[in-house]
Amino acid sequence: MPSGMSSCVASKPEPVLICGTGALATLFAARLSAACIRVTMLGSWPEAIAALNRDGARLGDDVYPVRAVSDPRECQGAGLALVLVKAWQTERSARQLAECLAEDGIAVSLQNGLGNRETLAAHLSPSRVKQAVTTLGATLLGPGQVRFGGEGVISLEAAPALDVLAAHLTESGLRVERVEAIESLVWGKLVINTAINPLTALFKIPNGKLLESPPAREMMAALARETAVVAALQGVSLPFADPLAAVEAVAQRTATNHSSMLQDVLRGAPTEIDAICGAVARLGGEKAPLNRAMWQLVKALGSW
Numbered sequence: 001m002p003s004g005m006s007s008c009v010a011s012k013p014e015p016v017l018i019c020g021t022g023a024l025a026t027l028f029a030a031r032l033s034a035a036c037i038r039v040t041m042l043g044s045w046p047e048a049i050a051a052l053n054r055d056g057a058r059l060g061d062d063v064y065p066v067r068a069v070s071d072p073r074e075c076q077g078a079g080l081a082l083v084l085v086k087a088w089q090t091e092r093s094a095r096q097l098a099e100c101l102a103e104d105g106i107a108v109s110l111q112n113g114l115g116n117r118e119t120l121a122a123h124l125s126p127s128r129v130k131q132a133v134t135t136l137g138a139t140l141l142g143p144g145q146v147r148f149g150g151e152g153v154i155s156l157e158a159a160p161a162l163d164v165l166a167a168h169l170t171e172s173g174l175r176v177e178r179v180e181a182i183e184s185l186v187w188g189k190l191v192i193n194t195a196i197n198p199l200t201a202l203f204k205i206p207n208g209k210l211l212e213s214p215p216a217r218e219m220m221a222a223l224a225r226e227t228a229v230v231a232a233l234q235g236v237s238l239p240f241a242d243p244l245a246a247v248e249a250v251a252q253r254t255a256t257n258h259s260s261m262l263q264d265v266l267r268g269a270p271t272e273i274d275a276i277c278g279a280v281a282r283l284g285g286e287k288a289p290l291n292r293a294m295w296q297l298v299k300a301l302g303s304w
Helices: 023-034 046-055 087-100 116-124 160-171 182-203 207-212 214-233 243-253 260-267 277-287 289-301
Strands: 016-019 039-042 057-059 062-064 067-069 078-083 101-109 129-134 138-142 145-148 153-157 175-179
Touching: 016 023, 016 087, 023 039, 023 046, 023 057, 023 062, 023 138, 023 145, 039 087, 046 067, 078 087, 078 160, 087 101, 087 116, 101 116, 101 160, 116 129, 129 160, 129 182, 153 160, 153 182, 160 175, 175 182, 182 207, 182 214, 182 243, 182 260, 182 277, 182 289, 207 214, 207 243, 214 243, 214 277, 214 289, 260 289, 277 289
Parallel strands: 016 039, 016 078, 039 067, 057 145, 078 101, 101 129, 153 175
Antiparallel strands: 057 062, 129 153, 138 145
């Protein structure tokens, strides 16, 4: 065991499978491992897989043992999987989970944007896919190394199949709530993401900087309101009455954080813009011109 790695006797016989090796995946792996819950991570990033197996999941100065693999045949029979890959990776993860999940295994999407649950369900069946939403933040510092971005809540849909996951997360010291209207929270987070993520990615600034520029703040407000209109067109009631107030509160609370989309742009990696502003633009049509503009602008960042 590497020097400084936390050790304990894993008290849970069945490991939790985490799909992904990025920021949130590493954060969840570290917190679960810290509670002596065995974790297997299934990913495609060779450097991260090597680092996680060699050094563990590193959270700040603490290190926690995990097992990381790239082949779904190495995690056959998994009963519970947390899907924490980027939206554009969901199709691949869905195919892998169809191969390695137990017949009664459950996949839980904790991802950004729209369409992830549907993609997973197409390969696993709707009854085996559950939805969750988190406001936790994390910054990836390197392969297997993450910095905590601030406390948040993990909202799980109120399904008995998620009782074990709720217990695991609570044991890990994370705040968990069970909710009936999970779609409302999915769209509530989408309002936040459409208003903050593309602007921070385009301007290459931390979240709080959006509040310091009147034009940027005005654009952020307009995006939040536009996404709220599209939510209403879909028959979704948001979890807050004032979209602008909700977005500004998040920008203030996470003022020094780099959004996940900005982190992707700075690494030269694909972004989740298709599942965020792109999804809103497709659903909203002529009612979502700002989301369509952000969609195209962020996609253009990677075209040269």
